[in-house]
Amino acid sequence: MKRFFDTHDSRSVTFQRLVLAVVIGAHGAQKLLGWFGGYGFDGTMRWFTHDMGTPAFVALLVILGDSLGMVALAAGFLTRFVALGAAVTMAGAIILLHAQNGFFMNWAGTLAGEGFELHILALGLALPLVVTGGGAWSVDRLLARRLGSAPAELPAARAA
Numbered sequence: 001m002k003r004f005f006d007t008h009d010s011r012s013v014t015f016q017r018l019v020l021a022v023v024i025g026a027h028g029a030q031k032l033l034g035w036f037g038g039y040g041f042d043g044t045m046r047w048f049t050h051d052m053g054t055p056a057f058v059a060l061l062v063i064l065g066d067s068l069g070m071v072a073l074a075a076g077f078l079t080r081f082v083a084l085g086a087a088v089t090m091a092g093a094i095i096l097l098h099a100q101n102g103f104f105m106n107w108a109g110t111l112a113g114e115g116f117e118l119h120i121l122a123l124g125l126a127l128p129l130v131v132t133g134g135g136a137w138s139v140d141r142l143l144a145r146r147l148g149s150a151p152a153e154l155p156a157a158r159a160a
Contacts, residue, residue, distance in 0.1 A: 004080060005144040007133025014076070014135035017083075020125040021074035023118075024086055028067030052096070062089055073129075076138020083129035090119040090126065 007013070030038020039047060041063065048059030065085040073082045098116035106114045134140040 001147060005133070005140040005147060007076075007079065007135055007138060007141050007144060009141070010132070010135045011137075012135070013129065013132050014137050016125050017073060017076060017079060017129055017134055017138070020083070020086065020122060020129070021070045024066050024122060025070030025074065028063070028065070028070050031063045032067035061085070062092075065089055073134075076134030076140050079134035079138060079140050080130050083126045087123055087126040087130065090122045094119045 026036060027038075029035040031044040032041050034040030034043070038044070044063055045056065045059050048054040048062070049056050054062075065082070066089065069082045069085055072078050073086070094116045098114055098119060101111055101113040102115045103117055104115040105117055133144075
C-alpha cells in the first residue's frame with residue numbers, strides 16, 4: 001500500500017498533475033454539471049449510451065473520472081489510479097472518436113470532427129503520473145509519510 005501512495009518530491013509533477021486536473025476537469029464539469037456548454041449528466045449519459053452505444057457503466061465511469069476524479073487528482077489523492085483512468089479514457093476517445101478526424105483540432109470548423117491532439121497531450125501528462133505519483137503537495141505524499149514510506153527521488157537529468 002505504501003508503494004501505491006509513494007511519490008516523487010517534485011513540484012514539476014505537482015504542476016503537471018494540476019494542469020491535467022484543470023483541463024480534463026473542465027470537460028468533466030461539462031459532462032456532469034452541464035457547465036461550459038456541456039450536456040450535463042443526463043444528456044451525456046444519453047449521448048454515450050444511445051448515440052455511441054457505450055455501456056452505461058462505462059459512460060458513468062467516464063463522467064465520474066473526468067469530473068470527481070479530477071477533483072481527487074487536483075488534491076493529489078489516488079493519483080496513480082485517477083491518472084490511469086484519464087489515460088484509458090483518452091486512449092478510448094482517440095480510438096473510438098477522434099482518430100478518424102486526423103491529428104489537428106477543428107479550429108476553423110471545416111472538418112467533420114475534432115482531431116486527437118488534445119488527447120495526446122493529456123496522455124503525455126497522465127502516464128508519467130501513473131509512474132511517479134502525485135508529487136510534492138499531494139495527499140498521496142502525506143499518506144505515504146503516514147505509512148512510513150520515504151519520499152522517492154527523481155533520477156538526475158543527464159546532460160545531452
